Every structure is written in C-alpha cells, then in structure tokens.
Amino acid sequence: MADETYVVVGGGLAGGKAAEILREEGFDGEIVLVTAEDRPPYERPVLSKGFLLGSDPVESAYVHEASWWDAHDITVRTRTTATGLRLDDRLVELADGTTLGYDKLLLATGSWPRRLDVPGADLDGVLYLRTMPEAERIKGILDAGGPLVIIGAGWIGLEVAAAARTHDVPVTILETADLPLQRVLGDRVAEVFAALHRKHGVDLRLGTGVAEIRGDAGVTSVVTTDGDEIPAAAVVVGIGATPQCEWALAAGLAGEGGIDTDASMRTSDPAVWAAGDIAAAEKPRLGRRVRVEHWAMANDSGPVAARSMLGQDVTYDKLPFFYTDQYDLGMEYVGAVSDPATADVVVRGNADPSAGPLAFHAFWLDDGIVGAAMHVNMWDDGLEPLKALVGTRVDPARLADTDVPLTDLATG
Ligand SMILES: Cc1cc2nc3c(=O)[nH]c(=O)nc-3n(C[C@H](O)[C@H](O)[C@H](O)COP(=O)(O)OP(=O)(O)OC[C@H]3O[C@@H](n4cnc5c(N)ncnc54)[C@H](O)[C@@H]3O)c2cc1C
Structure with missing residues (x-):
C-alpha cells in the first residue's frame, strides 16, 4: 500500500483518530487530512465544560500536539474545505478550485450548529459553540461577568449555563419546549435537569422562545415571545446541529441528512467510508441504522473506519453512549x-x-x-x-x- 493515498476530510475527533490508527496499524502510504479549521484535529466536549470552568486549558482538546502529525508523516492541510466529490475519478474537490486524488477516502466532517433566525440574530455577541475560537469568546464573556442569555436548553446550552453559574454569571435560558432535554430524556428525567439548574440560580423560562435580539453594534438585550426584555452582554445559541455532508450526498452517496454506512463504516461507494456525527451506521445489535452526535461515536467509529480501510474485518456495534457534566x-x-x-x-x-x-x-x-x-x-x-x-x-x-x-x- 506504499504508493496509495488515503484522504481524511474533517479535523475533529473521528478524522484525527482515524488518521492515527491508519499509521498505527502500519499503513505506509500517504495520509492527507484536510480540515476547514485553522488548526490540527481536536475534540469538543472540554470546550463547554473544563475549559469554560477554567479547570482545563483549551490545548487539552487537541487529539495530538502539533508536532505529532509531522512526526507520523501525516499531512494536515488546515483552512482547506472540501466542496465536492467525483466518485468515479476518486477526486475530492476543494474550495480553492483544486482537487485531491485518493485511493480510499474517509469523510468525518461532523455537524454545524443550527442558526437562529430572528431579528438581531446577526448582531455581534450572538454566539454559537462548536469551535475553539467560539469557546474562547464565550469564556471571555463569562470572565467579564455576563449577563448571559442562552437560547435552547439542550446539552450545549445547559453545560454553558452550568459553567456560567459556577462563575456567578447571571443566566437566563429560553426554551420553547416544556422541559430541558425533553426530546432526548422524556419528562421524568428532564425534570431533574430543570430542578438542578433552578437550584443553581438559572432563570429557566420554559415554553418561551426568542422574538428579537436587540443592540446596536453588539447585543444588549433579548426580547422573549412573552414580551419580556432581558439584558444580555451576549447570547449563546444551542438549538441543535446538522450534519455537514450535503456536498458529499450530492455526489451520489446513499443517505438522508447523514451518510449511510454499514457496520464497518463503509458507505455505498466501495472506496469511501464515513465516521463520527455524519455517519448513519447499521447497528446489528439494535437491528437498525443509528446516527448519533456523540463523542464516543467519533472516538470509536473513526478507528473502525480506518481498520476497515486497511481491509481488516471490523464492525462497530457498541451501544450508543454519551455523558455530561453539569455542576x-x-x-x-x-x-x-x-x-x-x-x-x-x-x-x-x-x-x-x-x-x-x-x-x-x-x-x-x-x-x-x-x-x-x-x-x-x-x-x-x-x-x-x-x-x-x-x-x-x-x-x-x-x-x-x-x-x-x-x-x-x-x-x-
Ligand atoms: C461544545 C461541545 C461539547 C460537547 N460535549 C459532548 C459531551 O459531553 N458528550 C458527548 O458525547 N458529546 C459531546 N459533544 C459532541 C461531540 O463533540 C461530537 O459528537 C464530536 O465532536 C463529533 O466528532 P466528529 O469528528 O464527527 O466531528 P467534528 O468534531 O464536528 O469535526 C468535524 C471537522 O470537520 C471539519 N469540516 C467540516 N466540513 C468540512 C469540509 N467540507 N471540508 C473540510 N473540513 C470540514 C470541521 O471544520 C471540523 O474540524 C459536544 C460537542 C460540542 C460542540
């Protein structure tokens, strides 16, 4: 395989781990990892927990320190976005107009936060949390004392709220559902999270949305669907995420929203694999296809994809797993x-x-x-x-x- 090129698209945990395992398992051809971000692969959970709390440096998120990639002869092309795929020619099209040839390809492009669509949503200070720079901006708001309005009581919103309250920052959460995390946990357990956040001083407004965000250059307040105006130094939006793979689906890979894979993470094209948030993987143990946006999926499915690319007989049949830390x-x-x-x-x-x-x-x-x-x-x-x-x-x-x-x- 010394003359083969394996390309990984995506600089998150799934892509980073896959590139690592390719080398660890003895692949001696060229490995090129392309990522739209300006830094080598990193994982995200610490961004909304230890980093915001001040207990972990942002660098702890990196899959490996910067020198590791060169030392393992893995080319990391940062600020490089894949925009298209030519499956028959085994080419990835890049945003700069060039192409990248591959013998085998892993797609691990993760998800992207859903955008808020209300008046004022584009004001400076309306923030999302997916990347390191975004986490650093939010940390700055917490260090400056807030106040913070969080839109959405999902995992990201609640973890940011917990970090903010730990810094004594005033926090209001607006959530249109009747309870936080209601869709994933159901009422009984969702009630625990509501009680927990209220105990820690969060102004948790359920059944309430955002009508408008006000400010001049930057955010100054949020108007709720009930007509209340809440002062805000910043707004953190956590209203879900969507898989970033339309461009790959448009090339003809099977899937709806995410990319369908078998239990070895191989897609409908024999030279293409998918892992992490975008992969809707067959789960023999559950007897159905599952796509989950969780750390464990990225951590485990990237290596399975890598081993499958090397011809090993592997399947990813672990149960879905996720975790959170709040207060x-x-x-x-x-x-x-x-x-x-x-x-x-x-x-x-x-x-x-x-x-x-x-x-x-x-x-x-x-x-x-x-x-x-x-x-x-x-x-x-x-x-x-x-x-x-x-x-x-x-x-x-x-x-x-x-x-x-x-x-x-x-x-x-
Ligand atoms: C703040 C935060 C906290 C989280 N906490 C938890 C937690 O506690 N527990 C848990 O189970 N899960 C958690 N998650 C979810 C978990 O981090 C994700 O499931 C995981 O990051 C998915 O990894 P991935 O490698 O598939 O994608 P990502 O980490 O999203 O990485 C995808 C990479 O691909 C790049 N990319 C995208 N499109 C292109 C393109 N076209 N060309 C080139 N590059 C591209 C992106 O820029 C990015 O670098 C958290 C997520 C966030 C954002």
Whole structure:
C-alpha cells in the first residue's frame, strides 16, 4: 500500500483518530487530512465544560500536539474545505478550485450548529459553540461577568449555563419546549435537569422562545415571545446541529441528512467510508441504522473506519453512549430508546436535587425491555451493569428497588 493515498476530510475527533490508527496499524502510504479549521484535529466536549470552568486549558482538546502529525508523516492541510466529490475519478474537490486524488477516502466532517433566525440574530455577541475560537469568546464573556442569555436548553446550552453559574454569571435560558432535554430524556428525567439548574440560580423560562435580539453594534438585550426584555452582554445559541455532508450526498452517496454506512463504516461507494456525527451506521445489535452526535461515536467509529480501510474485518456495534457534566452532576447514558416520551421510565435512587446529592439510575423501557439506561453520580456501580441490562426484560418494581442489586435484575 506504499504508493496509495488515503484522504481524511474533517479535523475533529473521528478524522484525527482515524488518521492515527491508519499509521498505527502500519499503513505506509500517504495520509492527507484536510480540515476547514485553522488548526490540527481536536475534540469538543472540554470546550463547554473544563475549559469554560477554567479547570482545563483549551490545548487539552487537541487529539495530538502539533508536532505529532509531522512526526507520523501525516499531512494536515488546515483552512482547506472540501466542496465536492467525483466518485468515479476518486477526486475530492476543494474550495480553492483544486482537487485531491485518493485511493480510499474517509469523510468525518461532523455537524454545524443550527442558526437562529430572528431579528438581531446577526448582531455581534450572538454566539454559537462548536469551535475553539467560539469557546474562547464565550469564556471571555463569562470572565467579564455576563449577563448571559442562552437560547435552547439542550446539552450545549445547559453545560454553558452550568459553567456560567459556577462563575456567578447571571443566566437566563429560553426554551420553547416544556422541559430541558425533553426530546432526548422524556419528562421524568428532564425534570431533574430543570430542578438542578433552578437550584443553581438559572432563570429557566420554559415554553418561551426568542422574538428579537436587540443592540446596536453588539447585543444588549433579548426580547422573549412573552414580551419580556432581558439584558444580555451576549447570547449563546444551542438549538441543535446538522450534519455537514450535503456536498458529499450530492455526489451520489446513499443517505438522508447523514451518510449511510454499514457496520464497518463503509458507505455505498466501495472506496469511501464515513465516521463520527455524519455517519448513519447499521447497528446489528439494535437491528437498525443509528446516527448519533456523540463523542464516543467519533472516538470509536473513526478507528473502525480506518481498520476497515486497511481491509481488516471490523464492525462497530457498541451501544450508543454519551455523558455530561453539569455542576455536581456527572452522568453517563447508554443505549437508545425509540421514543423517550412514550417509554416507561424507572428511577432508582435520589433524583431530587433539593433532597440531597443527586445519585440515581434511570431506565427507559419499551414493552418491558430496557432500551436505555443512565446513571447520575453512581460511579461505584459504573456503566457495565447498565450495558448488561440494555436489551433485557426486567420487572419494573424490582428495577426501582435499590435493595435489588443491578446484577440480579434481568429476567429474560
Ligand atoms: C461544545 C461541545 C461539547 C460537547 N460535549 C459532548 C459531551 O459531553 N458528550 C458527548 O458525547 N458529546 C459531546 N459533544 C459532541 C461531540 O463533540 C461530537 O459528537 C464530536 O465532536 C463529533 O466528532 P466528529 O469528528 O464527527 O466531528 P467534528 O468534531 O464536528 O469535526 C468535524 C471537522 O470537520 C471539519 N469540516 C467540516 N466540513 C468540512 C469540509 N467540507 N471540508 C473540510 N473540513 C470540514 C470541521 O471544520 C471540523 O474540524 C459536544 C460537542 C460540542 C460542540
């Protein structure tokens, strides 16, 4: 393979890990990683947690220090955006009008925050959080004391709110749904997050949207759909993200929104793989295709794609996994549930922030079978017993009983 060229498009965790594994597994041809950003690959979770909190330097996000890429003979082309694909010619078209040939190609272009569309949305100080420079700007707002208005009570909005409140910055969150994280967690567990943020002083306004953002050169206030005007030094928008792969789908790869792959992360074109946020991967264990925008997907599917590119017989069949840290809540979630709103939710332990430290398990059951499980601050039990329960039939009454060990619960 010494005369072959493998191209990776995307400078996030999935692309970075894939390039690393290609070399680690002995690929001795050319590896070119192109990224639209101005720096080598990095991961994102620390940007809304340790970095904003002031406990981790922004550099801790890098997949490798800058010199590592040269030392491993991997060409990282920064500020380079792929705009098109010629599958038959095995060429990537770049924004500067040139092309890049490949023998095998990995697409790992991640997602991009949905943009807010209200009057004033383009004012200076209306911020999104996806990149290091954006995180640095938000950190500056927190250091200056705010006040901050956050649009959207999803993961990003809530993590920014937790960091801001830890710095004593006044925070208002506007969320159009009835609860934060309602769509992903369902009401029972979403209520825990609402109570947690209110306990920490967030002005959490549910069922409330943004009508207008006001200011001259920069933001000064936000007008809600209820007509209230809230002072703001900045607005952080966290209203979801969309996969960045229209240009690749337009070339003829199969997929709707994301790019379809098999369990080895190979797309409908035999020379092209996809990984991370954009990959809608077949999951043999779940019997369906799943696309998730989580760190673990990027961390694990990039290496699987790399090994598959090298001809190894690998599949990515781990359960979806994600985590968050907010104030003193550390959470891990594993599995996937078809609809959190209709699933039966069983909670065991203390899920009431006003009744003492949060420490509980939650399970989402579809027809008596555990689809997903999570723990909050139950680090001694860890994740393994939860993974073992996903896909098994349980008795909900025993599940709720903290005297029954997690390992004694499965009935079939
Ligand atoms: C602030 C923040 C906090 C998060 N926290 C958590 C968490 O706690 N837990 C969790 O599970 N997940 C978390 N996530 C989600 C997780 O970070 C993502 O799932 C992960 O980053 C996806 O990695 P990726 O490599 O697929 O894509 P990305 O990290 O998005 O990287 C994609 C890269 O491709 C580049 N690119 C895009 N299009 C092109 C193009 N056409 N040409 C060239 N380059 C291109 C982009 O500029 C970017 O560098 C968080 C995300 C953010 C933003």
